[in-house]
Amino acid sequence: xxxxxxxxxxxxxxxxxxxxxxxxxxxxxxxxxxxxxxxxxxxxxxxxxxxxxxxxxxxxxxxxxxxxxxxxxxxxxxxxxxxxxxxxxxxxxxxxxxxxxxxxxxxxxxxxxxxxxxxxxxxxxxxxxxxxxxxxxxxxxxxxxxxxxxxxxxxxxxxxxxxxxxxxxxxxxxxxxxxxxxxxxx
Amino acid sequence: xxxxxxxxxxxxxxxxxxxxxxxxxxxxxxxxxxxxxxxxxxxxxxxxxxxxxxxxxxxxxxxxxxxxxxxxxxxxxxxxxxxxxxxxxxxxxxxxxxxxxxxxxxxxxxxxxxxxxxxxxxxxxxxxxxxxxxxxxxxxxxxxxxxxxxxxxxxxxxxxxxxxxxxxxxxxxxxxxxxxxxxxxxxxxxxxxxxxxxxxxxxxxxxxxxxxxxxxxxxxxxxxxxxxxxxxxxxxxxxxxxxxxxxxxxxxxxxxxxxxxxxxxxxxxxxxxxxxxxxxxxxxxxxxxxxxxxxxxxxxxxxxxxxxxxxxxxxxxxxxxxxxxxxxxxxxxxxxxxxxxxxxxxxxxxxxxxxxxxxxxxxxxxxxxxxxxxxxxxxxxxxxxxxxxxxxxxxxxxxxxxxxxxxxxxxxxxxxxxxxxxxxxxxxxxxxxxxxxxxxxxxxxxxxxxxxxxxxxxxxxxxxxxxxxxxxxxxxxxxxxxxxxxxxxxxxxxxxxxxxxxxxxxxxxxxxxxxxxxxxxx
Ligand SMILES: Cc1cc2nc3c(=O)[nH]c(=O)nc-3n(C[C@H](O)[C@H](O)[C@H](O)COP(=O)(O)OP(=O)(O)OC[C@H]3O[C@@H](n4cnc5c(N)ncnc54)[C@H](O)[C@@H]3O)c2cc1C
Numbered sequence: 001x002x003x004x005x006x007x008x009x010x011x012x013x014x015x016x017x018x019x020x021x022x023x024x025x026x027x028x029x030x031x032x033x034x035x036x037x038x039x040x041x042x043x044x045x046x047x048x049x050x051x052x053x054x055x056x057x058x059x060x061x062x063x064x065x066x067x068x069x070x071x072x073x074x075x076x077x078x079x080x081x082x083x084x085x086x087x088x089x090x091x092x093x094x095x096x097x098x099x100x101x102x103x104x105x106x107x108x109x110x111x112x113x114x115x116x117x118x119x120x121x122x123x124x125x126x127x128x129x130x131x132x133x134x135x136x137x138x139x140x141x142x143x144x145x146x147x148x149x150x151x152x153x154x155x156x157x158x159x160x161x162x163x164x165x166x167x168x169x170x171x172x173x174x175x176x177x178x179x180x181x182x183x184x185x186x
Numbered sequence: 187x188x189x190x191x192x193x194x195x196x197x198x199x200x201x202x203x204x205x206x207x208x209x210x211x212x213x214x215x216x217x218x219x220x221x222x223x224x225x226x227x228x229x230x231x232x233x234x235x236x237x238x239x240x241x242x243x244x245x246x247x248x249x250x251x252x253x254x255x256x257x258x259x260x261x262x263x264x265x266x267x268x269x270x271x272x273x274x275x276x277x278x279x280x281x282x283x284x285x286x287x288x289x290x291x292x293x294x295x296x297x298x299x300x301x302x303x304x305x306x307x308x309x310x311x312x313x314x315x316x317x318x319x320x321x322x323x324x325x326x327x328x329x330x331x332x333x334x335x336x337x338x339x340x341x342x343x344x345x346x347x348x349x350x351x352x353x354x355x356x357x358x359x360x361x362x363x364x365x366x367x368x369x370x371x372x373x374x375x376x377x378x379x380x381x382x383x384x385x386x387x388x389x390x391x392x393x394x395x396x397x398x399x400x401x402x403x404x405x406x407x408x409x410x411x412x413x414x415x416x417x418x419x420x421x422x423x424x425x426x427x428x429x430x431x432x433x434x435x436x437x438x439x440x441x442x443x444x445x446x447x448x449x450x451x452x453x454x455x456x457x458x459x460x461x462x463x464x465x466x467x468x469x470x471x472x473x474x475x476x477x478x479x480x481x482x483x484x485x486x487x488x489x490x491x492x493x494x495x496x497x498x499x500x501x502x503x504x505x506x507x508x509x510x511x512x513x514x515x516x517x518x519x520x521x522x523x524x525x526x527x528x529x530x531x532x533x534x535x536x537x538x539x540x541x542x543x544x545x546x547x548x549x550x551x552x553x554x555x556x557x558x559x560x561x562x563x564x565x566x567x568x569x570x571x572x573x574x575x576x577x578x579x580x581x582x583x584x585x586x587x588x589x590x591x592x593x594x595x596x597x598x599x600x601x602x603x604x605x606x607x608x609x610x611x612x613x614x615x616x617x618x619x620x621x622x623x624x625x626x627x628x629x630x631x632x633x634x635x636x637x638x639x640x641x642x643x644x645x646x647x648x649x650x651x652x653x654x655x656x657x658x659x660x661x662x663x664x665x666x667x668x669x670x671x672x673x674x675x676x677x678x679x680x681x682x683x684x685x686x687x688x689x690x691x692x693x694x695x696x697x698x699x700x701x702x703x704x705x706x707x708x
Contacts, residue, residue, distance in 0.1 A: 051573060089537070
């Protein structure tokens, strides 16, 4: 437990089955994320306090042995086929009793955070988050370096005048930071 | 006086490059620490940093102890799990129990929760302040009494409207809907300097635009000679002859277990609305008044989102440029809220293949939230072995507000041109057409069917004009223990219905000024 937390043996097998059921898959996306995400999840779990780590282990065993109650199939989760595992986990995740939903929810959030923060997943979905951040940082640095007098005026509260589009704003700022403030303002 | 470093050069902002000498990490010291100061402040978030700067500028020797680490802005990475582990308590895996568990986040780093918040800056509504004056016996908290503190806070944290156009498509879509319906919007002031819409508020602003306490109060504190020790977890409040005279705790040095002791003329706790009452309870302080850990309000929220036919580019823009205040009198606030992809994946009830299909449309999905003024009160208790127990039940009356608000939000999104609206209600996760909105009323979702979230934790050691009504008096001093002051979200006398950081900072200023006066007189 604690920062040295590792998933070994049986709990690891269950965790792998849960991750395998929960990671995103698209026909056009040719990467199986299961092992990478499992490693990320394990790293995240190390940052959780021991009591949550114990709770996670408890939920894993709960899912392993209790999930057959939520059908389909009778085998423990880690020995079930993926589509069966998914069907059971979905039933649990939508159960009317919140405490039962909790068996899945923390794992779902941890796994989704790991999977959807991946640059390849982001890029597949049309997000270039790292590049976006870099251009923002660079733009802001240039903006701050520009003559403060030329910075765009702070707008008044809503309802007086239009809101410019993001594209207009960005080209305005870029031109401003390049020292073409008047041209930009025009 | 302070154990080590005494002088240091001027500090402009502290998050950008080199660690200032005034921030002392375990690597900078050896062995156990024994420190003496006029005032020891525990916590460097909204309340702690404000108190510390105010006291240090009044000429007092002040030490801040912070349990979390210091991270320069360049270390705020794009990886959500890694940032949650670095910046949040328990890696962000925190939830309160009740009819439906409510996840929440607490910052644990230099700057506290101000490092991970959305940056919205609202003064306490006047109606709330009048209530505090009349019902809680706190004339100091009148709008007039707090006016100059609000001004000072807003100047220091740079509470300003966004630069035109930086808001991004999610905010635009929201505005389009509100405008179409003729609903009143209010532009948000945010504590930012030229926010360029990186949309990463919750994992630490990567451009340095957000003026968290790292960029605002802490530089003022350091410039006035203050010192901040990181990775110091306060566990014990030391008392002598019925007065608080210092604190003790453990220093999280990765190499060896170490301890620290700080002796001071006054102790200020600013650990936040959850950690402050827990610390008091573990030290058996405030038992007599019976209010520690009670009156917990959370300004709960639910997430709504909608898919549009053209991209709204959730990635680009600011978290929340405006709010819809049309229904304020009913205690309902509707707001856009751009969030990174990973957070978006967490707000949908699906997972695996279904979630993957939903997320295909991520660029077309605008996310938002609904906040309601809550009428329920939760409770925080320290169980044996240091385990916290946090209980909060959303009431049926508040749930009725959520249902109405969800219907309004769906209406707004459809008016903005949405093709489909997503709710946090398990039995009706998708509203496919405007006509479907009525299904929310036909079979209203129960509390148990709803996924909530909260970011506004308050009131667990409330301030009150009378010793029997709260934990601290109007000067922030604990009724039960002279020398112990509280100055964070826990002292808010009740729910405020708006984002709380400005209120917390204004009250922290008030507490600090009174404390400085008192210490100078003695
Ligand atoms: C995601 C999110 C978004 C938000 N958005 C907004 C917003 O837009 N506008 C707004 O006004 N508010 C917002 N808030 C809320 C606001 O940030 C908090 O209410 C505010 O920061 C609380 O201030 P505080 O001083 O009570 O505690 P914090 O800011 O949380 O600071 C407490 C500090 O004390 C430290 N600490 C705790 N216990 C100990 C101990 N035993 N020893 C040493 N140190 C300790 C913690 O590590 C922490 O750094 C948001 C919050 C979150 C989580």
